[in-house]
Amino acid sequence: MNAPPRTPDLATHADETARGERPVAFLDIAAMHEEVRDDLDAAWREVTAHSAFVGGPWLERFEAEWAAYCGRAYCVGMANGTDALIIALRAAGIGPGDEVVVPANTFIATVEAVLAVGARPVFTDVAPDTLLMTGAHLAAALTPSTAAVIPVHLYGQPVAMDELCAVARRHGLLVIEDAAQAHGATWEGRLAGSFGEVAAFSFYPGKNLGALGDAGAIVTDDASIAEAARSIGNHGAAPGLRYVHARVGVNSRLDGLQAAFLSAKLPRLDAWNAQRARAAGWYDRALEGVPGATPVRIAEGARSSHHLYVVRVADRAAVQAQLARDGIETGIHYPIPCHLQESYRDFATDRLPVAELAASQVLSLPMGPHLDETQAQRVCDALTRAIGRAD
Ligand SMILES: Cc1ncc(COP(=O)(O)O)c(C=O)c1O
Known part of the structure; x- marks a missing residue:
């Protein structure tokens, strides 16, 4: 039987990329279910x-x-x-x-x-x-x-x-x-x-x-x-x-x-959240020296569930397309701020410049309890290359 089409943002076990590497899924949900x-x-x-x-x-x-x-x-x-x-x-x-x-x-x-x-x-x-x-x-x-x-x-x-x-x-x-x-x-x-x-x-x-x-x-x-x-x-x-x-x-x-x-x-929730936090730490360290990719800051006092790992990049469309070619699945949360959605414009009042700029820059990297250090490094290497090309 052919594989059925999958829901966007959820797990994949796709084929190899043109570079001969296994793609990095946005979220490996099947691995979570195998554990339980x-x-x-x-x-x-x-x-x-x-x-x-x-x-x-x-x-x-x-x-x-x-x-x-x-x-x-x-x-x-x-x-x-x-x-x-x-x-x-x-x-x-x-x-x-x-x-x-x-x-x-x-x-x-x-x-x-x-x-x-x-x-x-x-x-x-x-x-x-x-x-x-x-x-x-x-x-x-x-x-x-x-x-x-x-x-x-x-x-x-x-x-x-x-x-x-x-x-x-x-x-x-x-x-x-x-x-x-x-x-x-x-x-x-x-x-x-x-x-x-x-x-x-x-x-x-x-x-x-x-x-x-x-x-x-x-x-x-x-x-x-x-x-x-x-x-x-x-x-x-x-x-x-x-x-x-x-x-x-x-x-x-x-x-x-x-x-x-x-x-x-x-x-398994607390352990999975801890594994997500570890993955976020790998990303934080690997991206420290990468100009042009700014992770959304976690405030002192907050312990995130690390549902998404979001970076801001300038030329997002080009960066995301290059990452896709390199087999890195990403998401955008969210491309249009709510007050600018066509059906909600009646309720928009002032410009909301921070949300508007962020919507054009945010890029969610693969994240989940089963993302390993090698995958996180591959994502960061590909992101660094993609930003270099987009400059
Ligand atoms: C911030 C936020 N609020 C509300 C919802 C709505 O949840 P559901 O998709 O289960 O209706 C979601 C999930 O998609 C969400 O991310």
């Missing part, structure tokens, strides 16, 4: 043996495990991370008439969620070194209608949450963390997802903790948010009552099989 193959197989057997496909013990188990991992009282599984953001906003009472502050440099789902609940996104710029929103950005974006902020722990690096939460607290704003890329990351020793009233996670397969399909969750310490989120994601069901719909909801449940796969992979 027996547990994944057992999860499949158990869930299918009990037909616990929607709800049931595997969902409850993963929700308890993820709440405990994040140090929060409640976790509610969702169908994906986008729904987790939408339902977090709705459960927290955000809706029409509210403004929600979001960074321009994020995946579009952050903004989509604000519009999905009928609120208005207010874009901020980001810091030039970390490319993250700060408390100062939030303070500058406030209006009498501001009701909430969504800090995004982008590339795996947590926002400086003490400063941001202090601004939010002073102004009575809800903090809804977008922790889709930051499983296990910390700010000043505290886990991403443990700061806001509620936090949303994605378990898309390419995330640090990924399901074998779409999956997501919210975590919170607030019982009423958890109860509302569970109800909204399950057709507005009243707790414990069948076919009684206390509110208008949707169908956004994390299924039992994905929950069981996530439980099988969760014990």
